[in-house]
Amino acid sequence: MSDMDIRNEFIDNLLGKMTLEEKVGQCFTFSWRGSIVTPAVKALIEKLHVGGLRIEPYTAESARSTYYGKSLADTNYEKPEGYTDMPKTYFTAKTPGNYIMPSEYATRINELQWIALNSSGGIPLNICTDNEGACTNDYQFGGMPGYPALMGLAATGDLELTRKVGKAIAQQLRAVGITMLHSPVCDINVNAANPEIRFRGFSDDPETVAEFVCAFSEGLIDGGIIPMAKHYPGRGDSSTDAHYELEQINVDKDRLHDVELRPYKRMIEKGCLKGVMTCHSAYPLVVGEDLPATLSKVLVTDILRNELGFDGVITSDAMGMGAIVNRYGLPNACVMALQAGVNLMLCKSDDETREQVYYRMLDAVRKDEVTMDQLETSVRKVLEAKYDQGLFENAQVDAAAATAFVRNPEILEVAQQAAEKSLTLMRDEENLLPLSQDRKVLIIEQLKMAEFTPNDIYQGHWRLNREILKHTDNVINADCTFIPTVDEINFLCDLAQEADVVVATNFFWRHAGNKANTELVERLIAEGNEVVVVTNDPYAEGAPATAGTVLNCWSLMGESLQEVAEVLFGKKKAGGKLPVGNFQEYVGDSKAEVAEELVPA
Structure with missing residues (x-):
């Protein structure tokens, strides 16, 4: 039996044992803010069977928080049968998180993985974060070095150094227990007035971006992290911020393939596209309507899956952005995203929206708005990514070694070289x-x-x-x-x-x-x-x-x-x-x- 046969048999058996509730939960990534293992975060694993956690230790978990200035709760939400309120944490929102050393934080991630592995489903968690360099670093405690923005890496002109930076970041984060990175940015920043991407992307030249994004992703994979390339199909030609409103990007399909999709196609050719994060911009000339890419079957399934042949896991960008919730509401948008072909819905909110999106999806499956085939197709992609990373056998890390590893001299030297050369x-x-x-x-x-x-x-x-x-x-x-x-x-x-x-x-x-x-x-x-x-x-x-x-x-x-x-x-x-x-x-x-x-x- 081949390795692929063994993998397929394992996942088939696991899917056959999972309850509907467990399958729905695997399709969500919720935030764990701060560093305290509260009843609220335990409930995400034990009661909502969450597929992963987006860690943000720099701030405090709080049901009093807002997302970009507003609550994401759907005031028109009708609680379906079986709805259960989850425990909540009422710390002061927007409070700096406790300073926590890598070994202590790794111990707490291990605790959460233990809870997941010893729950009824026995499925490990994806532990996700952001690290794009510059000021986008969700974990930077205990001497974690800083790296230039991705555009700074392109300024070095050095693909090998870029590969080393990707590996260094991955090794440090993996030592803490992080398994998936919401990076690299593949956007071609052709619009100088872009308020959101700018130096987060490598360049305004598609070929430069394609080269550097492959090098960076190869480094991340070599360091043990699943990279989630973003923001598919592209936010570089945007003049608004999707956190606040829906941007119309008026490019046709030929231009889309030649510019925005070039990095993704190159990564598929080189075998380093393991995951994709969709964006919340509209492409009306491609889709035929002003539907955000995350909710578009044309972009997610027809083009990414069928035309480009991508076979890995797909996550949404944060579903709470204004481009989504202002039009569709969070619970309904999550259902629409799964229908479009997204496998993981990223919900970065710390209030009742967790229950709303979970039970709305559960109700949608029961009412056949989402077919069982659609649900299991998404769950399979999530499980395949975890299996390929070895999480079913080795979800926990050597916490005691994490602090020393973050300050590994060889890795620190890579960070300093990148800073100097950029x-x-x-x-x-x-x-x-x-x-x-x-x-x-x-x-x-x-x-x-x-x-x-x-x-x-x-x-x-x-x-x-x-x-x-x-x-x-x-x-x-x-x-x-x-x-x-x-x-x-x-x-x-x-x-x-x-x-x-x-x-x-x-x-x-x-x-x-x-x-x-x-x-x-x-x-x-x-x-x-x-x-x-x-x-x-x-x-x-x-x-x-x-x-x-x-x-x-x-x-x-x-x-x-x-x-x-x-x-x-x-x-x-x-x-x-x-x-x-x-x-x-x-x-x-x-x-x-x-x-x-x-x-x-």
């Missing part, structure tokens, strides 16, 4: 670099949002200040909130008069309302200061047209900020090359015009 001097029109120790430097460093930031020496606040102090004491140390207030801007502009040159971070972060520190930077320039902009974003917000000196480190993380200081003081050269051509270029001396707009009367 560093890109976008321009230095005013020849400000390298900085001289004879000139007083005002350092203005944005404070990262506390909810997402471990308060430690590795990735905590003021890292750029600390790194610059290794090179000179002739500084004024300062900070500002991530998006500074008017009072902060006024204070810092006054302070700049005491310095010869200003080094100001201008980091872009979608969690900060798709904004950067642009207003302060442009005001400093308008008032005649010499300003070195340190950014993670090559577009207009991160590198405004009035900024003559822009150093792009592609990240807010400590490893990249260390390299920034080295380049600022001439110890190293920035060798990265911009992998995009649609960035905003320097317009020359326009201080007078900007001054009139930004300087207060």
Whole structure:
């Protein structure tokens, strides 16, 4: 009997033993926020038979939370027969999670896997997370190194280094107990005004993205993680954020195949497309209606499955985004997604929506809105992914070794190499670099949002200040909130008069309302200061047209900020090359015009 026959027989036998309730539960990924194993998270496994957990230890689990500012509960929801309320946790929402070392967190994931394996179904969990580099790192505790954004990896021009980064990330996360990564981003960022993707994608060139996404995915697979390539079929040509509204991407099928689908087709050719995450954008010229891709049988089944021949597991993006819930409501949308061919519905909410989506799906199967064949087809894909990863035999990890592994010297060296090689001097029109120790430097460093930031020496606040102090004491140390207030801007502009040159971070972060520190930077320039902009974003917000000196480190993380200081003081050269051509270029001396707009009367 071949390995494939053994696998099929195992899954056939398992499906034959599973109850309807267990089959429905396997089609969901719910969030586990924080790091406390509460009755609420246990109930997801024991009562809702959940297929996986999306871990977010940086914040607190709470039934009081909202998703992008609103509750996702369907106020028109009618409880079907058998509906049971789950235990809930009422911690204060948006509270930074407890600092937890990798070994302790791995112990708690092992506990959850034990509960799953010893439940009636005996099915292990997918433990999922995000790690795209830059500021998208759901697990960054205990000295977990930071990596450049994916566009920063493309800036290195080094496919082998990109492969090593993928493997390093996977090895570190797998040591903690994480099994599936909601990455890499395959989107071709052809729209420079894109508020959501930007540097999260590798490039605005389809061929560059195809090459780098394969290298990164091969590394993830080699490190023991299932990569979920996203956001199928593509969100690079978007001018809105799907978290808030449905975007219409008006490309025809020929363009879709040539641009958006090129990375997916290349990954299938190379055998490294193991999982896909769908997006919530509409493609009316392809589908014939403005239906989000996640809910479109044409895109999910007809094209991805049948035309491209993809045979792995398909997950949705977070179903709570405005593009979905504003039109369809969360419970009904989950049913529509499964009907379209999605196998895993990702529901990142910590309230009664867990029960609503589960019991709505159960009711849909009982009423034949979802056929048993559709349900079992999806469950089979989920089980195949778990089987292929060996989770039925080895779901738990060596928790005691996790902390040391996260700080493995060889892996840390890969992270530092990526930070160094990605560093890109976008321009230095005013020849400000390298900085001289004879000139007083005002350092203005944005404070990262506390909810997402471990308060430690590795990735905590003021890292750029600390790194610059290794090179000179002739500084004024300062900070500002991530998006500074008017009072902060006024204070810092006054302070700049005491310095010869200003080094100001201008980091872009979608969690900060798709904004950067642009207003302060442009005001400093308008008032005649010499300003070195340190950014993670090559577009207009991160590198405004009035900024003559822009150093792009592609990240807010400590490893990249260390390299920034080295380049600022001439110890190293920035060798990265911009992998995009649609960035905003320097317009020359326009201080007078900007001054009139930004300087207060």
